[in-house]
Amino acid sequence: MHFSLLTLSALVATSLALPSVNHVLHEKRDKLPPGWQYHEKLDRSKVLPMKIALTQSNLDKADEFLMDVSSPTSSNYGKHWNHEDIANKFAPSAGTVETVKSWLTSSGIAAERISRSQSLGWLKFDATVAEAENLLKTEYHLYKHTTVKPHVSCSEYCIPEHVTPHVDFITPTVHFDAKIPQGVAKPVEKRAPTSTAAVGHPVQTKAALGIGAPTSGSLPKKGATLSRQTVLDKLRDELRNCNQFITPNCLRALYRFPPGFTANPENSYGIVEYTPQAYLQKDLDMFFANYSKNQVQRTPTLNSINGGVVQTTRQGFRFNGESDLDLEYGMALVNPQKTTLYQVGDEVQGASFNDFLDALDGSYCAGDDPFQDASYPNAAGGFPGPKNCGGFAATKVISTSYGYNEADLTAAYERRQCMEYMKLGLAGTSFLFSSGDSGVAGNGGRCIDPETREYNNGSSGIFNPGFPSGCPYITSIGATQIVPNASVTAPEKACETVIFSGGGFSNVFPLPSYQASAVKSWFTNFPPPYGADRFNNSQTTRGFPDISANGANYVVAVTGQFALVYGTSASSPVVGAILTLINEARLYAGKSTLGFVNPFLYANQRAFNDITLGSNPGCGTRGFQAVPGWDPATGLGTPNFPKLLDAALDLP
Secondary structure, X not given: OOOOHHHHHHHHHHHHXXXXXXXXXXXXXXXXXXXXXXXXXXOOOOEEEEEEEEOOOOHHHHHHHHHHHHOOOOOOOOOOOXXXXXXXXXXXXHHHHHHHHHHHHHOOXXXXXXXXOOOOOEXXXXXXXXXXXXXXXXXXXEEEEOOOOOEEEOOEEEEEOOOHXXXXXXXXXXXXXXXXXXXXXXXXXXXXXXXXXXXXXXXXOOOHHHHHOOOOOOOOEXXXXXXXXXXXXXXXXXXXXOOOOEOHHHHHHHHOOOOOOOOOOOOOEEEEEEOOOOOOHHHHHHHHHHHXXXXXXXXXXXXXXXXXXXXXXXXXXXXXXXXXXXXXXXXXXXXXOOEXXXXXXXXXXXXXXXXXXXXXXXXXXXXXXXXOOOOOOOOOOOXXXXXXOOOOXXXXXXXXXXXXXXXXXXXXXXXXXXXXXXXXXXXXXXXXXXXXXXXXXXXXXXXXXXXXXXXXXXXXXXXXXXXXXXXXXXXXXXXXXXXOOOOOOOOOEEOOOOOEOOOEEEEEEEOOHHHHHHHHHHHHHOOOOOOOOOOOOOOOEEEEOOEEEEOOOEEEEEOOEEEEEEOHHHHHHHHHHHHHHHHHHHHHOOOOOOOOOHHHHHOOHHHEEOOOOOEOOEOOEOXXXXXXXXXOOOEOOEEOHHHHHHHHHHOO
């Protein structure tokens, strides 16, 4: 074979113009998710909707930005950012966008084929399978499942080494997230199995969507049913019976806060419920008729997200107990301030925490996980879509009485969600979550087997921390109770009646600066009798809860009857109400609302009633003891409203 001199010169020139590019592994899937099987090699002429998640700017400074508006010692305290400023601050840099675009165009993807998302965080383009395989040095296959549509995926992919710092992840690739002809993004940890939690526990498909299911371990627990006559009798001497029957006035006496009396239009309190959990208006009216008479026939302001419906077809404690509890106490304690109900998810799929966050921040939608979060339209029916991406305003305080085990989800999924709480905190919202009802065990009392890393029956094993309680950008609320036979003015103890206050240490999130002194003091002064075989004792990870409130013997109207209810599900909306009242006072004084509240709480430990009795057992142990100062059973303690209010009004 002979080449002309001209041809040879052209080849040399081309080789000089295109220096070799070193491709490196970006992500790899070690195994197929449960239920999936290889079907066939994908037709190379098929078109894939490619999406590249660009690395955000300034994430290394995110904590610094949040502390600047949240730390009591900062001159910028309370100067919360608007959403446009937040989006721009964390948007990918011009250099990142140019680097990735240059790689694409040099690989044959014409510039006019590339678009950028409205959120600024994504580059999108359509490519044939052949183009995508060449671009990412991989092969695409079709996989089938017995219950859902086929998915497109590859087992690994590579990108140029110099592009790696600018790309979080690409879809469709290893994430099992693309349905022809549409792909949806899923964040995963680079070069890590996508279906494994931080402790090595296998993550189940749609675990996040089960949060509102009637079998969820995070729902409150029901005790004795009460006759109406019993309720009336106890009302006659209400405060003398608080050790057996908690009512709104008992809580006001415990934490020394008054009834609400103003409703500033700039203030707002939100409570989140996940379908099929729903309140019954007859229950609210029954409760208000006894404990908040001017609220009879009042309803919360409904924000229906992704077809969220206050369903009434399925009734009973497993469907109404959570919502009735949250709204009866949340609404009564902030009255006359209105309460917003975020009802999330339809009756077919339910919803995840991400689905709620999507509705508050449209830019967050693009990275949802189709194996954990809802997608619309859904083949099984229900909400027809499109998914609610933005369009809903965040209230100043948002209480959520639901939670996952940290081992239910991947670390990458949890980190992404935690950063969204950070951004919304930067905008001035206080997020509260109940810490769990099984002590150091997870929902349902389950612990982690040290050998298999699977859940066990809770009689032994590794402690099972909760999420989002482990996220340092939310406030985790534990539970206390009045000591049996004690008065409402006596010191409380960690809740040990029906439920145990959830608490422990994260396996995912680092120890935040605002909490470091309190956690290190606890390890120094009250070292626990357990080692690393039981919990993360590195002293470098986030501890929870942050604070607590009563969680036992709540009188709640549920499906036409009064019953006693237990759980941190009760504690969170109570603390949310207290913070809402403090926000009301700050607004009246011409000041901002509190926003992300944790730095303020830890800087004012004297504003809490220290809890030094009780513990939170689980996994065959006594768990952690309540001791002087912060502890992983009750946090800093319970609010002392007058002291907390004074401290809040002293802030700028």
